[in-house]
Amino acid sequence: MTGLVIRNTGYWYTVLTDEGSTVDCKIKGNFRLKGIRSTNPVAVGDRVTIQPNREGTAFITEIADRRNYIIRKSQNLSKQSHIIAANVDQAVLVVTVNYPETSTTFIDRFLASAEAYSVPVILAFNKSDILSPDELHMQELLMQLYDTVGYTCLALSATEGTGVAELTAMLQGKVTLFSGNSGVGKSTLLNAILPGANLRTAEISDAHNTGMHTTTFSEMLPLPHGGQRNGWVIDTPGIKGFGTFDMEPEEICSYFKEIFRFSKDCRFNNCTHTHEPGCAVLAAVEQHYISLSRYNSYLSMLNDKEEGKYRSAY
Numbered sequence: 001m002t003g004l005v006i007r008n009t010g011y012w013y014t015v016l017t018d019e020g021s022t023v024d025c026k027i028k029g030n031f032r033l034k035g036i037r038s039t040n041p042v043a044v045g046d047r048v049t050i051q052p053n054r055e056g057t058a059f060i061t062e063i064a065d066r067r068n069y070i071i072r073k074s075q076n077l078s079k080q081s082h083i084i085a086a087n088v089d090q091a092v093l094v095v096t097v098n099y100p101e102t103s104t105t106f107i108d109r110f111l112a113s114a115e116a117y118s119v120p121v122i123l124a125f126n127k128s129d130i131l132s133p134d135e136l137h138m139q140e141l142l143m144q145l146y147d148t149v150g151y152t153c154l155a156l157s158a159t160e161g162t163g164v165a166e167l168t169a170m171l172q173g174k175v176t177l178f179s180g181n182s183g184v185g186k187s188t189l190l191n192a193i194l195p196g197a198n199l200r201t202a203e204i205s206d207a208h209n210t211g212m213h214t215t216t217f218s219e220m221l222p223l224p225h226g227g228q229r230n231g232w233v234i235d236t237p238g239i240k241g242f243g244t245f246d247m248e249p250e251e252i253c254s255y256f257k258e259i260f261r262f263s264k265d266c267r268f269n270n271c272t273h274t275h276e277p278g279c280a281v282l283a284a285v286e287q288h289y290i291s292l293s294r295y296n297s298y299l300s301m302l303n304d305k306e307e308g309k310y311r312s313a314y
Helices: 029-034 104-116 133-149 164-171 186-193 249-255 257-263 280-286 292-306
Strands: 002-008 013-017 022-027 047-052 058-063 069-073 081-086 090-095 121-125 152-155 174-180 218-222 231-235
Touching: 013 047, 013 058, 022 047, 069 104, 081 174, 090 104, 090 164, 104 121, 104 249, 104 292, 121 133, 121 164, 133 152, 133 257, 133 292, 152 164, 164 186, 174 186, 186 231, 249 257, 249 292, 257 280, 257 292, 280 292
Parallel strands: 022 058, 090 121, 090 174, 121 152, 174 231
Antiparallel strands: 002 013, 002 047, 002 218, 013 022, 047 058, 069 081, 218 231
16 A cells, blocks of 8 residues: 655654555664664655554555655754655745844755755745834845845745735645744744644744744645645744755755856866865855855855765765
């Protein structure tokens, strides 16, 4: 029997079978023998084969080949990686200029990881309704930056509904991963997109201007008015940092669209874009064709490799 993993609570997986029923499943022990070094060898969005048992549950016995996935370094040091979701058509990264502030480093690391698997990303700038004039100006500058790079950007207010219809139209017929820092309003936004979902929300911490986890597990939710054929959204727990994974230093520049474009004009084919003479990337940074924040994000990922923070995904 085959199906789609639509929920992962960390120990149990809910599989929607091709016959239309849902079955609670566990992983069969032999997955541990395949050398999968991940906190979640099975991810939401996976196509799997299951073996039902007499208790009404089942074992997952096989995972179909993934066409892509979004992966980050696990915060659990005993493991290697954490697969956020598999087999997605696009991702929505919910970010906020304040309350809390989403760093450009976090944004760029997520974008680079998505770029590695050719996953288009929509940047949803939430909480526009509560920003000061200076903060709104900062949001406009960031949206201009990422729009110039080649990413779709939307200004939203999940609480007031501004921009929600425009974003919802972009989700139709696709499997879309929703991600972001804790506290950016991802659950509030999904409640606006999915009436009746009733996802838990919480206020951010006034003391530290940081978000608190309200989503505790990953789940696929069908878009209304059409069910599965109309598309899915994948709700995931908020994340604080985004450690990139399984990238060689010479590959990293290709995951920054504008850096890759300029790198073709470098004097040396193996240019690292850090110090070499005739480096077109360094020249573009100096001339402001490449933003300093994006270049610094690129350097931070190179630094990950130098410090041995990268490990094989599995």
